[in-house]
Amino acid sequence: MKTLLSDSANPKSGDREMAGEVIRIRGGRPLTGRVEVKGAKNLATKAMVAALLGETASILRDVPDISDVQVVKSLLEVHGVVVEAGDEPGSLTFDPSGAVAAHFEEIDAHAGASRIPILFCGPLLHLLGEALIPDLGGCRIGDRPINFHMDALRAFGAIVDKSYEGIRITAPNGLHGANIELPYPSVGATEQVLLTAVKAEGVTELRNAAIEPEIMDLIAVLQKMGAIISYEPNRVILIEGVDSLRGYDHRSIFDRNEAASWACAALATDGDIFVGGARQQEMLTFLNVFRKAGGWFDVREDGIQFRRGGVLKPVVVETDVHPGFMTDWQQPLIVALTQAEGESIVHETVYENRLGFTTALVQMGADIVVHPHGLDTEGRRVPRRALEQAAVINGPTPLHGADVVVPDLRGGYSYLIAALAAEGESVVRNVGIIRRGYEKLFTKLDALGADFDVVG
Template identity: 35%
Template sequence: MDRIKVVGGNQLNGIIPISGAKNAALPLMIASLLTDDTLTLENVPHLADVEQLVRILGNHGVDIAVNGRRERQGEGYARTIHFTARNIVDTVAPYELVSKMRASFWVIGPLLARMGEARVSLPGGCAIGTRPVDLFLEGLSALGAEIDIDGGYVNARAPKGLKGGTYRFPKVSVGATHVLMMAATLANGTFEIENAAREPEVADLAKCLNAMGAKISGAGTGHIVIEGVTSLSGARHRVLPDRIETGTYAMAVAMTGGDVFLENTSADLLDAALDAVRAAGADITPTNAGIRVRRNGAGIEPVDISTDPFPGFPTDLQAQFMGLMTHSKGRAHITETIFENRFMHVQELARLGAHISLSGQTATVEGVARLKGAQVMATDLRASVSLVIAGLAAEGETVVNRVYHLDRGFERLEEKLSNCGAEIERISG
């Protein structure tokens, strides 16, 4: 099993290219099920989750060509991928595939809309919380679907097609917003989603769907209106930059000091997170080509944050920010409002010498002047990279185990950091 070794103490200086967003790429790939034409996606990151979804879509009959060719090329780099779902050969998403990645449950929307039926395994539990699918099922029912659960599978049917209507989310759900928006594109009539997720990835999906012939307005706001059409065509779409990767590297620079230009990204994608990094003492300069992040040797200021749906502070950057705060000059409070079990990185950061106490959904971080390298274990995707951030500033050697979590969401992390002066390497086996 691969590990990542980090020897701390080096500043970061140079350029880091930001990859396409995993959280945008996955729903965009699933949207290919809505048409029998080819959907071409550019800037698709090379990640374990993307590869898993390629296998899942293939199980449904989607023909997939990378860079126009069958064989892999440019291993480890963003790619252009062509998805053609001319013939859906199976409307069942089996447990053995869905259990490996929760986002694969999202195929239920396009399959139901296009084929009139879908049988999709319940995704099961999750390391960072229960994340139930009840909002998905309530929303699909509002679209006119007949839903029942049997033997661990959701059976969804709409033999006469989906229909217009309205659904208001009792709480914001990014995944369910994706699914309802995709399903409603082929509904009979107009469907309105209230209290919809406003994340940039939702707006990116709507942009792609509209290029395919959908009629969606309001994406990026809390009220989305979808006027159903009879069919969708193919399109070409570029995946937006990964705001979580952007924020992660901004926090890494704030942790180590240095001067790094984050290339091919936009500050508009994560204003709240960048504001927190600024408050911690880093200089953030947005440009048309990316974001420059600098920090001198003045030290890290403690900053209180609370996670919230967009445009608030992203839950997917909470662990990384906690890693940054472990080295601050005071006390910081970090409150997690999205997931009920997203503090598993606390005990691993403590192995590096961090002082963190928990009370309910709030972590109190007492910054320390000295972190010391140790063996640590990644418990989930974002927790894994928080340990890397802490390791970059720790004295001596930090070894992060179970980095398969990290490979789900960060493309070429060791290469990007080492190119900027970090002493970091992957140890295989």
């Protein structure tokens, strides 16, 4: 019998879910059923920050109930923003009219391991003339330098001072438009520029910008607030600064990362999962690889159904910025590829340490070799980067239960998939990290027929 009770049987099941740090899984059973995905973590948290820019209250809908959202909510409240439940389930309202400065200690206490505080810089500079950034956390998947952010803020006229507490950023002469070219199309740095440029005096031209669907959705949020933003070919975004912005009412784009994760779970466990809320357009690249690997999917008006289409086949994948294959998709896919007949190769070109999670998969019986400096293989389309790695996966290999510790968000979810596909019992520790990006994780696993207990 599972430790987790259903929502109807236990009104506080959500509290239980947030408390669980260790789960014991008995694998070897296909996951079947339906799950719903809400708004994207990578949009919702940024749209919440954008509410600071408005002179009136904002409403965000389809907000996922995940720990990253709770972190941003706490940070907004520390800065005097009133955050309340909205007019429908899963919606939040934000009233920034009482916004105030906060101390390093307060920000650090509420930020935890999140890297979100850095995106408060532009809005706080416009609102208060000062922003404080403590030491940054986040998943340990490789270098996420903040120099892209700091260089962009300096280009707007901000002054960046570092101290033992963190970083203090001021704008004594206000912020002005700038010409900025990113060394790499960083999602975070692109968001930083957007959130800063919309109220900076003059025009900002951002070159080599990230163009992920979540970025486009953030642009839609800012345009609703009164911003003037256009994008041109070749990753160029133009922002004309305005004097004031109003609040927004916006429904978040769906979480394509979670949708792809459940799709890979269906592939790995030989299950059949309908992902409500998933849409085809934002998942085109993933769907192509899913089909090549032997997956079958059916696009419907209210979501996408995923299952195996027969024998799993090996594939070669190169991660890349949008519209390429997302780095967040490769980790759950690798679990499924351990069951494909032949040799698959995954080239990770975005983060240098994102293949470390495969060590635990090898412990569970997978045949995976990581090449720390990448591989030159025929037909490469993504330009090689100095930091890239490659994983060679030979299958099919039976997986067996093991005791594993979650290293990061997507890698941790991949451990869950592996444990669910494996024969025998597995113990997965540090599950709290996974709750950063997966809403009602245990409830959804229960709905799909997973056999597990929440240990503590």
